[in-house]
Amino acid sequence: MKPLSARQTRILQFLHQFFEEKGYPPSIRDMVKGCKISSTSVVEYNLRILEREGYIRRDREVSRGIELSRERRMVRVPIIGYIAAGEPIPVPTSDSWSLVADSLELTEELTGGKKEVYALKVKGTSMVDALINDGDLVLMQHVETAENGEMVAVWLKKEKEATLKRFYLERERVRLQPANEEMKPIYVNPEDVEIQGRVIGVIRKLE
Amino acid sequence: MKPLSARQTRILQFLHQFFEEKGYPPSIRDMVKGCKISSTSVVEYNLRILEREGYIRRDREVSRGIELSRERRMVRVPIIGYIAAGEPIPVPTSDSWSLVADSLELTEELTGGKKEVYALKVKGTSMVDALINDGDLVLMQHVETAENGEMVAVWLKKEKEATLKRFYLERERVRLQPANEEMKPIYVNPEDVEIQGRVIGVIRKLE
DNA sequence: CCCCCTTGCGAACAGTTGTTCTAATACTAT
DNA sequence: ATAGTATTAGAACAACTGTTCGCAAGGGGG
Structure with a gap:
């Protein structure tokens, strides 16, 4: 131009x-x-x-x-539930896009044009190591496997814990790296990891 | 109807x-x-x-x-510059809304219908204590004074440092409280504080 | 200087477009 | 059925509007 x-x-x-x-x-x-x-x-x-x-x-x-020329496409993203440390992570069902009461209207600029994006509201401060605060909205895309380096929502079966981390599959273990680079990663057994979705964005609204 | x-x-x-x-x-x-x-x-x-x-x-x-009549609730928010620990915080001018190359399109759901909202891109990881990462977009509204409890962008004159904190004016000092509640506040002299804007949201895009 | 390109100006033309008017038809309540 | 209202139809008009053409002013390069 x-x-x-x-x-x-x-x-x-x-x-x-x-x-x-x-x-x-x-x-x-x-x-x-x-x-x-x-x-x-x-x-x-x-x-x-x-x-x-x-x-x-x-x-x-x-x-x-x-x-x-600028795109003026809008997408309605359903907020299908809460994500908290000790609770299982909600997973979207086919109804999610039609039957959900609460939702969020976004431009495709934020969803990157991806399909079937949903949002989870963060409950509690257990995700501060992912730089995510109580009340933040996490934009998710449902996946069952992850590429190395992607930020994912995982359910740790043994620990019965939900968390958001960057995912790295190493030799025989999975490294989960907090977004805050100053914090140390945790290492878990691949069988212990259940990937629930991919994080594609975070939105924090302050009053 | x-x-x-x-x-x-x-x-x-x-x-x-x-x-x-x-x-x-x-x-x-x-x-x-x-x-x-x-x-x-x-x-x-x-x-x-x-x-x-x-x-x-x-x-x-x-x-x-x-x-x-339905849905005409899109707002174009100019990204007027970067915010980094050691650099002064950009302040919007009258041209900001017309002459800025980079911009972000949002729904009024995120800006809360506020006028003259602008965005700053975060450079560096110095704001992790505000739960804000490198590359995040901070939605701002230009104000020169703050109410207690508001999240503001401040320039600390003596320290020559930009930071995002919750603002509390106490007896003879200003308490600046990080968003991460586990971290300790800092106390500064009111004369040392220059309020540059109010934080109304944070947006993080992941690839 | 001349040539070429960009930019600006005014006028005129033809197709587009909102409006209005009259008449006809369909539907409803009495 | 009858009156009254809601809706549809077609045509004509005046204003609006995009396009085009000729002309001119400026500017940079050879």
Whole structure:
């Protein structure tokens, strides 16, 4: 993307502002007025550049046929339960996406376009070594096996404990590494590890 | 809201679908074609009803002047810079919302409807005591004074250090409490504290 | 200097589009 | 059935709107 001229920046900014305000795109003559430009052809000229540079998409010959390029996709993520040290980790079922009361609305920017993302609310401060606090929301994707280095939610059968750690399968053992690099990893037997999901994000809301 | 007729439901559904697909609202004649209606006046007639019942908002005499009432709760949050232990904390300027290259799109669910929210990217692991990791995004709101108990970004003048802590003004000193409750607070002189913003959220994206 | 490219300007054209009017049809309650 | 309301149909109009064309001003390089 080449840098935009002052006029192009102005038009792009007006485009966003108008759309935000009205809910539909401006006409070329709206832009003439809004950006204090003297002719529609100047706008037309600069719109071509904005389109070529990928800032907008246009449908020619259609009034207000401008689409702002940034993705505006929203995803509704169900909060299917709580995650706490001593309790089993909830696993999504087929109903999860339809029958759940509480949910969270996110952009695909946060879910990375992944499918079947769900959220768990953290109960208690047992996950501070993963830099996760009481009340945080953990974005999860259901998997049953993990790649090395991925942050996963695991259930340790012997210890009867749920935890969030980075997963590394080593020779005959599994190394679980806390997100906080200053803290020491724990080593467990592979049979003791039950992978419940992959952590793809953390959201903390403060009041 | 009265129940909608089949035709009105059809139109409303087409409206959403068209908008989702194209990024701008359909014209009345688009709806005629898309909903297999024989006349523009029928669409006009039903649009009035949809407007009266609050499903849409219209700007009369404006082509494609339709705004969908549901879900328009997206906010673009500029990432105005980095926050690191030894560097001053960036403060938003009036340009921040228009001239920033990098930005984040969020729902108002996360910003709580607050105005002038911006984001800072965390550089380094110096904020682990706030349960914030390298690469995390901190959602901020610009304030110059803080209420007791709020999580704030502060610049400690004497120590030349940026940090995120809960703020408590006590008799003659300021107590800065890490989010991790197991860690001890630090006490500083009020003159040494420069409040740069209020933390309203934390977002961590994992790959 | 000239040439080429970018950018800006004004006007005109043709297709698009919201609106309105009249008439017809369907449905409901009395 | 009858009156009244809700809905549909078709057409015509005036304004809106994207496009295009000719022209000109500026700027950089040969």
